[in-house]
Amino acid sequence: MARFTPRMVLFDLDGTLVDSVPDLHVAVNAMQAELGNPERTDADVRTWVGNGIERLVERALTNDLDGTPDPAELDRALPVFKRHYAENNGQHSQVFDGVTQGLEFVKSLGLPMGCVTNKAAAFTLPLLEQTGLRDHFEVVISGDTLPLKKPDPAPLIYSAGWFHVHPSEALMIGDSISDVKAARAAGFSIVCMSYGYNHGRDIRDYDPDAVIDSMTELSGLIAR
Ligand SMILES: O=C(O)COP(=O)(O)O
């Protein structure tokens, strides 16, 4: 028997639907080069994604997941990063294997779907368009759509309200501790992808309701 019988499903973007690190890595190093700073590795960038663009730039500047740069340095770097990311967004990113099948399956159940990401809206919509995923989602909440982003539950609660679904009947699919925390605080169920980005930690350590290796597995987990 399927484990979840939600009335709506929300999907995280980076590390869940799309492997966006290749674009982010190029943009980070283009920024670093323009500012006269050293290159950062793909592996490091992978651990820095998930808390929005500004936090990524702070981590890249300091080469530290917990780092906070000088505010003037951040002010100088942010527009440079955004310019390079706008140029590269979607150029090297790939939709993860199984995502299209998973989305088609959820759609076949007649369940409404939304995308909730910490990525700024200026980058979210072009990426969803470019990867051909945009039309799956009736609602898209980006990192700067509301005053608070994940791990705050606000974007999830807002989306549930938009679909007129009680959070206890809603499912979030994500990849990081921010998705787990936001889902728990909102009262959603939470399924995580094992392949995503979670700051270098195994997402199983944060005890989501289920962890899957591919969205093709959703057909065995979700029913109406
Ligand atoms: O950190 C970001 O910019 C986006 O991350 P998310 O799509 O996993 O929420």
Ligand SMILES: [Mg+2]
């Ligand atoms: Mg993510």
